[in-house]
Amino acid sequence: MKPRTVLSMEQALSMPSATLRFAQLGWRVIRVEAVTSGRGNPGDPNRYIGSKVADEDRYSYFIAPNVGKEAIALNLKEQAGQDALKRIITELDVDIFCCNTVPSRYESLGIDYETLSAVKPDLIWAGISALGPAFPDVPGYDPVIQALAGYMELTGDVDGDPTLSGIPLVDLKAGDEVYAGVCLALAEQAESGKGKRIDVSMFQAAASWLITTLPLVDFGCDYSEITRSGNEHRKFIPTNAYKTKDGFIFMAQGSDVQWQRFIAIPKFASLESEQRLTNNSRLEGREQLQRDISDIMADFETSELAADLRGATIPCAPISTIPEVIERKELDGKLTTTTALDGQTIRMQPMAVDLSNGHSNLNFPPKYGEQTEAILSEAGFSAADLEGLKGDNIIPA
Numbered sequence: 001m002k003p004r005t006v007l008s009m010e011q012a013l014s015m016p017s018a019t020l021r022f023a024q025l026g027w028r029v030i031r032v033e034a035v036t037s038g039r040g041n042p043g044d045p046n047r048y049i050g051s052k053v054a055d056e057d058r059y060s061y062f063i064a065p066n067v068g069k070e071a072i073a074l075n076l077k078e079q080a081g082q083d084a085l086k087r088i089i090t091e092l093d094v095d096i097f098c099c100n101t102v103p104s105r106y107e108s109l110g111i112d113y114e115t116l117s118a119v120k121p122d123l124i125w126a127g128i129s130a131l132g133p134a135f136p137d138v139p140g141y142d143p144v145i146q147a148l149a150g151y152m153e154l155t156g157d158v159d160g161d162p163t164l165s166g167i168p169l170v171d172l173k174a175g176d177e178v179y180a181g182v183c184l185a186l187a188e189q190a191e192s193g194k195g196k197r198i199d200v201s202m203f204q205a206a207a208s209w210l211i212t213t214l215p216l217v218d219f220g221c222d223y224s225e226i227t228r229s230g231n232e233h234r235k236f237i238p239t240n241a242y243k244t245k246d247g248f249i250f251m252a253q254g255s256d257v258q259w260q261r262f263i264a265i266p267k268f269a270s271l272e273s274e275q276r277l278t279n280n281s282r283l284e285g286r287e288q289l290q291r292d293i294s295d296i297m298a299d300f301e302t303s304e305l306a307a308d309l310r311g312a313t314i315p316c317a318p319i320s321t322i323p324e325v326i327e328r329k330e331l332d333g334k335l336t337t338t339t340a341l342d343g344q345t346i347r348m349q350p351m352a353v354d355l356s357n358g359h360s361n362l363n364f365p366p367k368y369g370e371q372t373e374a375i376l377s378e379a380g381f382s383a384a385d386l387e388g389l390k391g392d393n394i395i396p397a
Contacts, residue, residue, distance in 0.1 A: 023068030068362030073369030132201030155241030
């Protein structure tokens with residue numbers, strides 16, 4: 001697929017995570033941020049979250065989702081800013097426009113699909129919002145949607161409080177849906193020559209992942225099947241995190257054949273009984289079984305248990321810390337990187353899938369509005385035009 005040009009009015013994580021995947025393909029990604037009114041920090045609030053990495057507007061939380069991109073600042077509340085946006089789209093032959101603001105602002109900012117597709121009919125347009133365009137005024141962040149979509153009800157200890165996931169699952173899910181939707185739209189465009197509008201509701205995208213719980217409602221399920229279960233699987237027994245002599249190990253069994261291999265390991269032989277032959281029978285006595293397994297696991301070191309379980313082809317893993325994950329040999333040569341202004345190599349998450357033409361070393365994220373004048377000049381604006389836009393507060397002075 002030939003490289004494309006993406007123009008994205010983005011902030012926070014959901015849309016930046018989508019356009020990062022385009023940058024990893026080697027596509028040109030230009031992020032659009034607002035011109036400040038003089039109050040507060042300019043641009044994406046995520047620029048200022050975490051520890052200071054480079055300067056006053058590139059903090060740690062902003063770095064990884066925004067490598068490999070360019071940045072411009074436009075005042076889209078004014079007609080001149082909207083006109084500049086349209087000119088960029090036509091003159092730079094932008095293929096894809098993205099945004100993640102509330103849908104009620106689309107028209108007032110001149111970024112709605114109808115307006116931009118009138119400028120470039122084959123434009124692919126993608127928007128992320130909390131609940132989709134049918135609920136245009138509802139804002140949303142990942143934790144709020146995790147709560148609304150039942151994720152928090154499904155996460156945590158049985159007798160504990162509802163709990164957030166350790167990573168922003170909904171943001172990343174929504175971003176991946178944009179990535180997939182754009183790739184599908186490009187395939188359709190190759191046949192039809194037409195553009196397309198893509199609307200991603202964070203809530204709907206999150207609910208689409210409830211495949212193991214939501215359908216059970218109409219099966220008259222016991223409520224224990226659709227609420228918190230700690231680290232246990234609700235149906236496959238035994239699956240759990242077990243405390244060892246020196247840490248924890250997670251073991252997952254998904255068949256009765258694995259159970260037979262498990263109890264063939266000498267240290268677990270005492271668990272064998274007629275009442276535990278099948279998954280359903282183990283489910284009936286799950287509390288005692290989990291106690292019995294926990295008692296055995298606690299007497300051995302994690303590495304010994306892992307060797308036994310792997311020898312029996314039973315899926316297991318130590319519970320890794322994040323510093324341990326980044327050093328895993330399985331990620332050798334897989335991590336993406338960027339180079340900080342002081343020359344330090346910053347290791348980041350790997351691409352989701354290996355790509356022969358993928359870009360794993362990406363430029364350090366741009367400063368707020370760093371390429372504004374260069375990109376507007378590329379779109380045909382003269383030096384005098386730029387000075388006029390500065391004077392009218394359409395671009396940063």
